[in-house]
Amino acid sequence: MRNDLNKNDRHQPAMATQADGSVMDQHELARIIIDDAKIMMVDDEEINMEVLQIHLEEEGYRRFVSVSDSTQALQRIREELPDVLLLDIVMPQVSGYDILTAIRDDETLRYLPVIVLTSANDAQTKLKALKLGATDFLAKPIDASELALRLSNTLTAVAWQKRMSEVDPLTDLPNRAWFTRMLRQKCEACRAESSNSALILININRFKSINDSLGPARGDEVLLLFSNTVLECYRKGIKQPWFSSDVSDDTLPTVSRLDGDRFVAYLPLSEQGAPSDILTSLTESLINALNTPYVVSGQSIYLSISVGVSLLSDKTLSVETLINNAETAMLFAKRRNDKTFAIYSDFMDAKARELLSLENGLRTAVDNGEIFMVYQPKVHVASNQIAGAEALVRWLHPELGLISPVNFIPLAEDSGMIVSIGEWVLRESCFQARRWQLMGYKDFKIAVNVSIRQLHEPDFISTVKSALHDSELPPESLIIELTENMIMENAESNVVKLQKLNDLGAKISIDDFGTGYSSLSYLQRFPLDQLKIDRSFISEIVSDSSPAPIVKAMISLAHDLGLSVVAEGIETPEQLKRIQLLKCEEYQGYLCSKPVIATEFQTLLESDYRLQA
Known part of the structure; x- marks a missing residue:
């Protein structure tokens, strides 16, 4: 792990920092300026x-x-x-x-x-x-x-x-004004020399949640540590000069803090190597470096990034266009989790316009009644009886029809609308679960997915408490589902937040287990109740005698930690038989039912209980 940032090492606004980390006073700074x-x-x-x-x-x-x-x-x-x-x-x-x-x-x-x-x-x-x-x-x-x-x-x-x-006083990197002026010079040089180069925009994903949970001072420490990592990966740890906009003698990428949680680099492209290979190498080195968490005030902070690239050529119109194109590419990469970076192309503009239209529509979707709930049964493996449901949100757009959650949930998270939509989903799910309990299904439990943005809202616990109070749903009937990666971001603060949820009486489940990076020590510290095995592991079971060593190990680990287990994606009797032999408690999947609206789910409940009678 990276060491905690020492207070004495913090860059002070009134001091300049040299490449070796020592601090120079004003007269030393003037001496360097004399040379330039x-x-x-x-x-x-x-x-x-x-x-x-x-x-x-x-x-x-x-x-x-x-x-x-x-x-x-x-x-x-x-x-x-x-x-x-x-x-x-x-x-x-x-x-x-x-x-x-x-x-x-x-x-x-x-x-x-x-x-x-x-x-x-x-x-x-x-x-x-x-x-x-x-x-x-x-x-x-x-x-x-x-x-x-x-x-x-x-x-x-x-x-x-x-x-x-x-110069940015926090990171000691050149700021946007300096970088923009330098970039304008490079654009002019590219047009004159017909040379090529790249603008690389680096965005720290979900940095707001770090600021919200740890406070701005700790957030600044994370930004400073991240800037040093960027310098290490892009400039071999050599400090970025800022005394002159002329960096023509500097063969390394030029790095700057653009604003907030966004950093930018200018990279001259060699004729010998393919641009994609060079960019892949740089981006992967930075991503690999971030696999080691920063330690700030005793807390491990994992960062992820999205990277967008726009290419400079003699056809580049303006600096503003170049930065906007890199921004468009960065957002494209952010929404495509399988991409480490994206290079801007014209089709991204059309995609950006489409996303903007979706975002505008999403802002009024709840009020217009376009957002609705569906429910997928969670079934006891031993009795094959419905024990509850996972609540899932859907969007029926008046012009585009049914829009996949894969398309609109990331949009809601990026725009912050996930907070209001998530609150509506939570309340609607609690009220619906309580209606089914009052119909006689008294042990019915409802599982609701919560995003990282919701979890880090200051009033999240109050929101959950209000939903339970207003719906009169017993707290133990609500299961909050969080992804594995989510709880590991700012793990220490999440331990506190999850403990408050536990104190309410709500249950906590880890969704998509096995697809992220959990620390076993933290799994022991989190007040968890349930673990859900991702469908990608279940799909490997082709018969009731399939070895399924990973599934077997996960169930064994969960039971050792005192957690119940839900297997997702059960589609065949053979898969059900195998998890039954492994003592898995519950399952979800098309073998029982796809996600359905409330009236159809109620029919499933009624038929299920008639069969059990």
């Missing part, structure tokens, strides 16, 4: 600029632009975009005042630091320069040591301002 700083000098006396350059080279500065023709100064400033301008005031045709006024009126150049150098030393000249926006003022002849000190101070302030505006 571009200094422009505008003076009609070339000898003055030559002397200045000699002195500044001794201080470590390396990049200079000299302009002796003041009429060309503004054009050169716009072309070169220097980090600081050393400007003479008294020049023929175009004075330093004129240039300074134009700079402060220019949206792009408005914040360029300007140090005025002039032979005039009277207060009026100095005051006028400062009023027009000069950053500093030095009288000629220039003292080289004083200029170096003032230049260093100016660059320190510029560097810190640059850092605060272009």
Whole structure:
């Protein structure tokens, strides 16, 4: 497991962090900026600029632009975009005042630091320069040591301002503004050079649930740890430079925090390898790294990601289009659990429009009576009598007809609508189960699926309590079904949440057992009552003598933990006979019935009880 984040290692907004993890102060930061700083000098006396350059080279500065023709100064400033301008005031045709006024009126150049150098030393000249926006003022002849000190101070302030505006204070990665500007330069280069590259958008799935359950401070720790993992996988652990948007000499992918729980990388594509192979290798390395949980405040945090890719070429229209395409591809990958990443293609836009239409329809589906419940029997293996049902939600769209839960449940989870829909399902299921109990099926139990979003809602326990109270359903008649992967996300906080459910008297079942990653130690700690074996394992049983070692082991494990077992997907008498021999308590499947509406389920109940009578 990864170690807990030490408080002393947290990046502070007022400090910059070097590749080796040590912290630099403002003057160390200025020293690094000196190596990168571009200094422009505008003076009609070339000898003055030559002397200045000699002195500044001794201080470590390396990049200079000299302009002796003041009429060309503004054009050169716009072309070169220097980090600081050393400007003479008294020049023929175009004075330093004129240039300074134009700079402060220019949206792009408005914040360029300007140090005025002039032979005039009277207060009026100095005051006028400062009023027009000069950053500093030095009288000629220039003292080289004083200029170096003032230049260093100016660059320190510029560097810190640059850092605060272009670097994410939490992760120390470049932010969206910096990355967008860099990407715009790359788009222009791609068009000019006909080269190819890729934009990789990485989204942490269900990060909101971590923030909700652990709090923003712990959530920030997770983001910081994740950013370090991204750097390790994409840049071999080397810190992402941010001092300049020009990263042409950087052969590694350029990594940035785009916003919230989304990170982005720019990757130049080599002509030697296929893009899909390179992207697969990078993505799989990151996914494999995330198989090891982060440990934050003593809790194991497992993360999963969705990755979308858009390709940069000479046909790329804009940075905004590139990012939007990567977003579309990321959402496509997120909905396709079998894909580690997706590369954008035109058909995804049509799919995105279709999903948007579905999402809009889903928002009013409950109020319009389009959402309804079906129930699949849960049957005692020993007596073959119906013991209860699993409640399942369906959507009958007025135009598209019956929409599969595979299509609309992920949409509801991504949009957050699963919370309101889930509450409606819970209440409807409790009321229906109570109606059947009052009809004489007093031991009837109802199982309701709950999503990770619902579980992490602050008022989830109150919602369950309210549904039980209003329906008058005995708490022990309600079974809350959670998937295996779900309870292992933020396992420690889930232990607390599930214990509160248990205190209500509700039963807790693990659905799709065997398809995720459970820790046996946590299975012992969770207040569980039931384990459901996924149908993929049951399908391997072809006769009543099939070995079925995995099914056998699961049933044995569950019984050792004091849990009852439900086998899903029982479709043949041979499968039923085999799980009966293995002492499985209940089953679901088409051998008894497919999921049916309440009236049809009631008919099943009545016929079942007549047979038992």
